[in-house]
Amino acid sequence: MINITLPDSSIKSFDEYPTGMDVALSISEGFARNCVAMEIDGKLLDLNTKIESDSSLRLITTKDGDAxxxxxxxxxxxxxxxxxxxxxxxxxxxxxxxxxxxxxxxxxxxxxxxxxxxxxxxxxxxxxxxxxxxxxxxxxxxxxxxxxxxxxxxxxxxxxxxxxxxxxxxxxxxxxxxxxxxxxxxxxxxxxxxxxxxxxxxxxxxxxxxxxxxxxxxxxxxxxKEYLHLIEEAKKRDHRKVGTRLGLFSFHQEAPGMPFFHAKGMEMWNVLLEYWRHEHKAAGYVETKTPVMLNRKLWEQSGHWENYRENMYTSVVDDEEYAIKPMNCPGGMLLYKTGSYSYRDLPLRAGEIGLVHRHEFSGALSGLFRVRAFHQDDAHIFMTPDQIESEILGVLRLVERIYSRFGLGFHLELSTRPEKSIGTDAQWEEATNGLKSALDTYGKEYLINEGDGAFYGPKIDIHIKDALGRTWQCGTVQLDMALPERFDLTYKGADNEKHRPIMIHRVIYGSIERFFGILVEHFAGKFPLWLAPVQVVILPINDELAPHAATVSARLSEHGIRCEVDNRTESLKKKIRDAQINYTPLILTVGEKERDSDTLSVRTLDGNVTMGLSIDAFLDKVLKNIRSRTLEGISFEK
Structure with missing residues (x-):
């Protein structure tokens, strides 16, 4: 007699050795038709494999991820x-x-x-x-x-x-x-x-x-069919095509894998950083800046020279070897060491928008998604062991606030201690429990990747989901027990003795260049008003009205609105069409009637037109929308 225990704890008994298909058929023929394979003791097997001993079995159906x-x-x-x-x-x-x-x-x-x-x-x-x-x-x-x-x-x-x-x-x-x-x-x-x-x-x-x-x-x-539609939609949204057409960035053979951001791209870049700074200041972070190039001695101390040398660009200055930083962390360690800290001074939250360089093979380069020069929105949080949970929770809440501004959902994955690691069992247990406790308190479901943590500590990876349902791993939160040891970082505890701080590495945008590319595809170039590189385009209907269009532009610019005047000798219809192709959120048409009444004719990107709107009323609605950083458009109906 062979007894097969199913996931619901029910037991199927067989007089002879059954196959996985026999077990499936014992449930129902309809169920068996959708069975693909089986899992016994964590091992996937064909359905026609004979089961020769009592076993716990999971039947894999077409609905399972493994299938x-x-x-x-x-x-x-x-x-x-x-x-x-x-x-x-x-x-x-x-x-x-x-x-x-x-x-x-x-x-x-x-x-x-x-x-x-x-x-x-x-x-x-x-x-x-x-x-x-x-x-x-x-x-x-x-x-x-x-x-x-x-x-x-x-x-x-x-x-x-x-x-x-x-x-x-x-x-x-x-x-x-x-x-x-x-x-x-x-x-x-x-x-x-x-x-x-x-x-x-x-x-x-x-x-x-x-x-x-x-x-x-x-x-x-x-x-x-749905997948092929997604592929076609992704091609239309390809950030390399959309970004080039909108004049946001470009690449050149003189600097492979190192993007050039144009004026319009820099407008959007600066908005992203302005928002980042706003949220981090509110969350109690200070902003720092460290050099792009540091000497070999530092990289040997951090371990990068031994473990990451092939990805680093190096140079010799005054007969001394230097490396362009591939990451910001070692510089952050030096900044911490310039101070003297008590447990009352912690946590210390320090953020940096750091330019880093990493050598990538030319065949691996892919637009903004895989580059050799990029900026990371790093932050290093130095804390006491009992602050792990509260600081992780603070990071997760900050992550949610930032991603929600872009309409990006996300899921979380916790990676635990790998086979090769540093630190004691007690340190790993304390660190991992701190992450788990924070995740449990946060209340969002998370996956556990056993043994997939960094050698220096457990981590939480944050995977965002874009408008097409694609996932991107951008944010990460890592506990580090290695660098504080390597750099002999300390703080004075309540017992008046020196203690080693626990450190968090974390990014939210990740590579800002890559996040920029993701946003281009997520919005398909149709950015919300607060993020759009050009928020308003003003179209005078003839050359005589160009001076008035310039006056309107100046009034809007005084309030920080990013606007342009289209003075080309093209038809109004073509100008409107070009503005729509460029995904400009608001299109203002200026004719004699608007000039004489000091009003505006406003067209939104979805084609709605409002005439006779006063400039003050326009400014009121537009500025409220921008300040709120909403994804919603504006209705100008009176």
């Missing part, structure tokens, strides 16, 4: 079979699952996207055939014989220490794989090839160049 990865792993095998069916001599290498899909590296002639429909058609034939995925285990010698004509698979097999090799077969197609897989190919309801690129075998530029085919797959065609 999509299993599906896409299976889809990679389907794509590989399709390619081999269509292209003689194609040699398969590896085909892993990646975020949002999968890829397979194949030694074959270059493939263009024009060939994707034929490959997809062949894949759909394999899917329609509902071929079962069957796992087989063979000896290493047998595996080498089976893949004798594929040097890449042979190299993989020879590198394995195991003498038994796991294979998966669907029909006549066989591939190396640990699994698990979906029961049959027919469970793939929506599949799409996305792009192709070159790749080197083993990521080694001295080895063979391969074709990397990317694809994605879903359990539902509707989900695939």
């Amino acid at each position: 999509v990865e299993i599906l896409r792993h299976s889809a990679a095998h389907v794509m590989a079979e399709a390619v081999q069916n269509l292209y003689d001599g194609a040699l398969l290498t590896i085909g892993p699952v990646v975020e949002d899909g999968f890829y397979y590296d194949i030694d074959m002639k270059p493939v263009s996207e024009d060939q994707f429909p034929a490959i997809e058609a062949e894949m759909n034939k394999i899917i329609k055939a509902k071929k079962p995925f069957e796992r087989k285990v063979v000896s290493k010698a047998e595996a080498l014989e089976m893949f004798n004509d594929n040097k890449y698979k042979k190299e993989l097999i020879e590198a394995l220490e195991d003498q038994e090799i796991s294979l998966y077969q669907q029909g006549g197609f066989v591939d190396l794989c640990r699994g698990p897989h979906i029961p049959h190919t027919g469970m793939i309801k929506g599949v799409k090839l996305m792009k192709t690129s070159g790749a080197y075998w083993r990521a080694d530029q001295s080895r063979e160049q391969l074709q990397r085919l990317y694809g994605t797959a879903f359990f539902d065609k509707k989900e695939l």
Whole structure:
């Protein structure tokens, strides 16, 4: 008798060894149709695996997060079979699952996207055939014989220490794989090839160049359709295209990976920093500034020279080695050491908008999302151990206030002690409990990533969600027990003895350049009034009214409103259209009637027009909207 305990604590009993599918069918046929795999003792297995002892079992259905990865792993095998069916001599290498899909590296002639429909058609034939995925285990010698004509698979097999090799077969197609897989190919309801690129075998530029085919797959065609719509919308919002069109920033070969911000981009940049300073001052932070370049001795003391040297730009000045800072922390340690602190002086909250440089491979650079020079909104909080919970809670509340201004939701993840770490068990327990207690008091659900903390302390990662539902890890809150030790930081306790402070590293924007790019895509360039680089454009209907338009512009500028006058010799219709294309929130039309009555004709970006509005009434509504930093537009209806 085999007893299977399900997650709800119910028990299913079987006279013979059951498979996972047998357990699923014992619940219901409808339920079994949606089962993908099973989990026993934390290990994912195929549904056709026999269970030979009493076990606790979780059945993975199409609704579970694990299921999509299993599906896409299976889809990679389907794509590989399709390619081999269509292209003689194609040699398969590896085909892993990646975020949002999968890829397979194949030694074959270059493939263009024009060939994707034929490959997809062949894949759909394999899917329609509902071929079962069957796992087989063979000896290493047998595996080498089976893949004798594929040097890449042979190299993989020879590198394995195991003498038994796991294979998966669907029909006549066989591939190396640990699994698990979906029961049959027919469970793939929506599949799409996305792009192709070159790749080197083993990521080694001295080895063979391969074709990397990317694809994605879903359990539902509707989900695939929604995903493809999201991809198209993301392309429209691409910050590199939108930012260039709006004249916000640019990149140049003379400084790869180092963005140039234009006048309009700087307007928005300064608004972001002004808001950051406003919130931090209210939260009890002071602002500091440390040098961009510091000597090797400091980086050796901080540990960066040993552990981060390959990412640092260095120079020699007066026969002494220096490094351009990749992060602000060591400079912050020196600032702390200039003072003498008592426990009554803590917590000390010090923020810095620091320019840092990190070497990134040219192939990894991606607009504002991956750069070599960027600013971090670092802050270092020095505190006593009993202040951990309250300070973490303060950071989380600050995070919520700031992100909410941009309409960004977020979720939290707590990462605990990794295998390699510094500090005592007591220190880690105190630090981790402090983070957990703060998170529990904060009241927002959070995930726990066991063993994923930094070597110097546990951390909370903050993942924001944009308008398209994409997540970005921007903010982080890290407890550090290493740097205070390395730099011998102390404070005088109530016992009049020296004690080591606990330190928090934290960022909210993260890389300000990257956050800027995220906002461009989040708003698709249609920024709320308070954030827009140009808030108002004034359109005189003819040259004679240009002086009056300039007078109106001056009056608005006196109140800090960012405005422009469009004096081009274009039709009013084209000027309005151009202002709308540039996503200017407010468009003012100035004619003789407006000049004589000292009023305005106001058009909002959504096309609503209000005529005969006094400038004072306009200013009243606009300034209230800007001061509130709201995401809402303005209604000028009388």
